[in-house]
Amino acid sequence: MCRPLNSKELQRIFEKLDKNGDGVVSVEEIKWVLDGIGVAISLEEIGFVVGGKSSLNLNEFISFYASISSSSSSSSSSSSSNGDDDDDDDDDLVKAFKVFDMNGDGFISCEELQMVLSRLGLWDGKDCRVMICVYDTNLDGMLDYQEFKHMMSVHAVS
Structure with a gap:
């Protein structure tokens, strides 16, 4: 599996998403990026993970990334015990x-x-x-x- 993104890479992605420079990205923008890379997730699922917020600052964005990458790594670690x-x-x-x-x-x-x-x-x-x-x-x-x-x-x- 690909290595996790580091904080500098996440900050760069965040800045690209924050087109108007207001220091936040909306959950809709996050969904758009995830859709673009083939990750199927609904706005409701994103909303659940981010605690119902409509936008995230950089720290919240990094926490969101950590939560979705830890859930995907835990699912891959369970399959690795099967040798898959x-x-x-x-x-x-x-x-x-x-x-x-x-x-x-x-x-x-x-x-x-x-x-x-x-x-x-x-x-x-x-x-x-x-x-x-x-x-x-x-x-x-x-x-x-x-x-x-x-x-x-x-x-x-x-």
């Missing part, structure tokens, strides 16, 4: 790959990468070709699943 941890990791990677492979052709193109990062508010204007080039071992200009898996394993360690 690697399967869960691969399932998560396949799901993540499908989020980026928007046209379902089995490859992540520069355009797809840019579109998903833009939707998440994480694209900083860098050329996505450069990002892909680093992990594109067969030099076709796109990432296949194995290249994506390698990229994620490198970033999970660093």
Whole structure:
């Protein structure tokens, strides 16, 4: 499974979500991001986790992340006792790959990468070709699943 986000990464995500700079993000914005990365959660479920608040400041956002990541890690630890941890990791990677492979052709193109990062508010204007080039071992200009898996394993360690 991917490593948890650190506080600096969470602050960066929070700042991207807080478009008007008022120091809070709404639960609707959080749901939008989670939907964008393929996490199916209702507004009611988010509301329950955040104690019925309509918006979160940075500390509350970090607590929210901790609560959803601890619940997902506890569910994966229960499956790891069955020896299925690697399967869960691969399932998560396949799901993540499908989020980026928007046209379902089995490859992540520069355009797809840019579109998903833009939707998440994480694209900083860098050329996505450069990002892909680093992990594109067969030099076709796109990432296949194995290249994506390698990229994620490198970033999970660093």
